[in-house]
Amino acid sequence: MLKVKNVTKKFGELTAVNDLSFDVSKGQVFGIAGPNGAGKSTLYNLITGFYKFDGTIEFDGKNISGLPTHKIARLGISRTFQIPQxxxxxxxxxxxxxxxxxxxxxxxxxxxxxxxxxxxxxxxxxxxxxxxxxxxxxxxxxxxxxxxxxPKILMVDEPMAGLNALEIKQMTSLIKRINQDVNITVIIIEHFMKVLTELANPILVIENGTEICIGSPKEITSNPEVIACYLGDSHDA
Ligand SMILES: Nc1ncnc2c1ncn2[C@@H]1O[C@H](COP(=O)(O)OP(=O)(O)O)[C@@H](O)[C@H]1O
Ligand SMILES: [Mg+2]
Structure with missing residues (x-):
């Protein structure tokens, strides 16, 4: 449904997204994790047409790279923002x-x-x-x-950030209903690993814009590189 192929985004000297490739299939809840500054929100900005980039992004077989934001939205990609807009x-x-x-x-x-x-x-x-x-x-x-x-795909950016335990349960249930009851494909960026592994499969983990691994919640949480990149991080806060 969504194909990201060799996508790279540089801001001056900084490579925010570094040669990322992945496919999101219809019906999935596709998770994206990674430490602060990993390039997660930038990736959303690329998918939704905020910036130009190298590589290609296809949606339903159509190359959407370089299309303006409103056209991408009309094709069926909708998103929320990390800081409420x-x-x-x-x-x-x-x-x-x-x-x-x-x-x-x-x-x-x-x-x-x-x-x-x-x-x-x-x-x-x-x-x-x-x-x-x-x-x-x-x-x-x-x-x-x-x-x-x-939308055909809803992309949410850290929906749990700043919420208390009860609110996280409510938000988790809302996202499940979007996927299961309304049959919308979901991409979720989430820092809170416990929630992400409950909701999403597969999960892509990135650090410094680069893929560390992609796989099932089990594969991700047992991957030594993922564990190292999350060590000392507040993912279980
Ligand atoms: N518009 C921009 N101009 C310059 N640097 C940016 C811009 N947007 C993001 N960055 C930088 O790109 C990196 C990745 O940021 P971001 O995608 O927001 O990370 P994440 O969402 O994973 O925390 C950070 O170093 C950030 O400072
Ligand atoms: Mg972010």
Whole structure:
């Protein structure tokens, strides 16, 4: 479904993404892990057309390298951001409606927007301004707005960061429902290994932009290089 082939991104002297290749198949929850600064969010920025890069990215057999962000979104790739990106002057309902209008190249279906608000457990706050939401609420809103575009792939960037234990359970369940109930392929960047191994298979681990390994949760967590790269890290916090 998504084919990343020999993708490299340099920022001046720094190689943020170094010759990465991997395939995401339809129906998967594909995990991406790696220490801070490994190049995970940059990889999302490349897939979603924020920067030019070397290599190719194909989606559903079409080369999407170099396409502008909105075209990539309309093809069916939607994402959330590590630090919530929301329209603070808008209400929750308006924000999700916007996703709904933006994604549907055809007819605007406000009913689908309401469906996504319920899906992300935002009914009670639908009339609230988005800046009144707590962190979990903002993260749910980003997911609801992204889902309202009816993506084929949803990419989430550290959805658990900053959440407490109960909120992590709720977010984990939301991501499972996206994949299992709505049948959307998910890519998840997550620092919190316990959650990632519960949700994702396969998992790609990168460090300094370079692949360390890719495999099942079992393979990843028993890989000595992965263990070394995570040693002293707060992955089990
Ligand atoms: N727009 C940019 N300009 C320059 N350097 C960047 C830019 N975006 C990311 N970087 C650098 O690229 C590296 C990878 O960053 P990032 O992809 O955000 O890592 P991660 O998400 O894995 O923590 C970091 O060293 C970061 O400082
Ligand atoms: Mg990041």
């Amino acid at each position: 929301i329209f603070e002057s808008m209400t929750v309902q308006e924000s999700v409606n916007l996703g709904c209008r933006f994604g549907n190249t055809g007819k605007y279906d406000p009913g689908y927007s309401d469906k996504m608000i319920s899906f992300a457990s935002l009914e009670k706050v639908r009339g609230n301004k988005t800046d009144q939401l707590n962190l979990l609420g903002k993260k749910r809103l980003m997911i609801a707005a992204a889902m309202a575009t009816k």
